[in-house]
Amino acid sequence: MAVLSEQAAGGRPLGIVVGSGAARIWGMTGAERLRRMFVRAGLEPAGAADPGRAAVIARGDWVIDESLLKAVAQRPATVLVAPGGVPVAAHAAAGQGPAVAELMAAGAAPAGLKVLDPEALSYNEALRKKEPPVLEPLTEANVRAVEARTFQGSYKGVTDIVTKYAWPLPARIVTRWCALARMTPNQVTFVGFLLVLAAFWLFWVGEYGWGLVCAWIMTFLDTVDGKLARVTLTSSKFGNIFDHGIDLIHPPFWWWAWYVGLQQTGQLPPDAGLMLGIILIGYWVQRGIEGVFMRRFGFHVHSWRPFDSFFRLITARRNPNLLILTPATLLGAPGYGFWLMGAWTAISLAVHVVQLAKAFMTPRDQVVSWLSR
16 A cells, blocks of 8 residues: 555655634544544644655545545545545645645645546445545534535445434434534443343343334444444444444344243244244354355445345344334234244345355356446
């Protein structure tokens, strides 16, 4: 990477903020937000340019998508220009930092630098979607609109139906409350973890109504913690492992506890043991298929074709399964809901097996995410 080569030559490039404003986004000033981005991009935040060091200079009165700033950090002798011709970030070589910083502060484009097109950098591999990155001036008048854009930009392009359609508005409100309260994503994840345990116990003793309340709140907080980490630029390796580890492990335990609760309340449906086996084995085999596809092709199976992305909305994961169990429980038939969840898991597993088989029968260079085209 370009940043690494510059480190070897003369230390990490500096990260310099020019320009400022009073508006705050997610509880941060524009300058504070940029300093967090500098650290995450491998730069050394500094108060002023050093003639002997390369530097990435960015305007603190603009909201720059993190992917755009990283692109500038990785590309020496470049300048990022917003629509309308305003230079918002530049990567200056050693000896040019002070002059470039002065020009950027005045709103003038430095000469001799390659102009980066924001639209050409629009695919986000981590979030599996192609979307115009956020690049907006930060003012008191538009801060809420910019927050809405950065929040929407933090959503994965491929997810389940609840996360995609039900949670965005309430999650944005709660995420903002958490950001203003200076809550960390890991604190939100820990509350979610306590709710995982509560739901497990309540399902185990057959208290399905209260268990579903805990489960749904947990799924909501599972959206909030990730969005809070992304919009406040506070994600970490530990937080990622903590959050995704909980997400990966807890669903089978919930479904097992649901089965035990049915036993204790005398509501086991026919073939309940078979359905439990299908649910547990089906869950892990589907996750294994996703891992094999990722290892082989380098992207998620649900990003391959439009159908795969559609099926991710409803595939037998936690939230779609809760959509089956909840109405069944409200109708007084938690056992019937469990049976339906088992049947849907079997169908979802069959779809995943076909997906993987078709991918391996397709020439490898033709297995490309439709979201990156």
